[in-house]
Amino acid sequence: MRNYLSAIGFKGVWSAPESKLWSLLSSTSKNPTRDRQFPLLDTGEIRRIAYRSFDGNTGLVQGGYLTHDRFRRVFYYPYVIGSTVTKCEKCEIYPRHDGFSVLGVWDYPAFGCTAIFQTANIWDYMSRLPLSGRTLKPTGVRFSGLAASGMILIPMEKSEDDRKFQKKYLETMKKDEEAWARGDFAASNRVLRQNEISGRASMHMMGRDDVYSIVDTFFLPEGFESDTYQILGDIIAARQVINDISGEKVWILDVSVCGTTITVAVGASDLRGEPAIHRRFRGNIWLQGCIEV
8 A cells, every 4th residue: 555655745655664654644634634424333433534635636545433532543545536537337346354445346348357446435435335246327437546656658650530540449349348248249249359350469569679659558457456457548638736745746647548538646756757648658557436426
């Protein structure tokens, strides 16, 4: 968890003694931007979740129990709120073992895999825990991600016609994969054929140093954690904010990945290169999302 504190402007805390982290958590839990509490009738304790926003997009969430006005912390995590709503018809949510943080699970065709993400708006579900396996019918999901590091790549040379073709191609693929999920045989053949072509292209590119001059976007599972991914995509918006506690600079990037916008937060000192619209971002992210219900 400490690895991602630098993404919201606490790189100094990440590398400092643990006492500095606990001091930060204590101060932000005492002065939260928002605080929600829910009494537990069986134990007499109060379930509490508090979050502190630092610039409107990023923040720190903490959850635990209040007993005799004393806060017992169970979990904490940094978050970033996505800027763009991706339409969603069905999404499942599962609480983690701590009883507070919740994972969202969405079989999203555009990514080519099931997207597993940490819900960034846990305070909206607190009154409904436990939620194991519950299926929601949301209006959409705001995807976001925290990056401990990242790299800016130069843009690929694409004409306006190329951009329109790519947009239409991604929309067609999404419709075919949704139709396949509903049992459309013709759509399944088209998807399998496209996957076969993509596989051959991947084999052809193995060993090439200039792979990023051929591939302009991807979304791939990364490492052993279920909600971490490697992404590459075009930057469609970029702004720099300052953490009001640490004074550290943070980049907030809207990255178009496989036709979907993911808002990425990364510390300015951890980002190689200068972000700009139409340049590309590559990095490993901890995927998060706000489920709009």
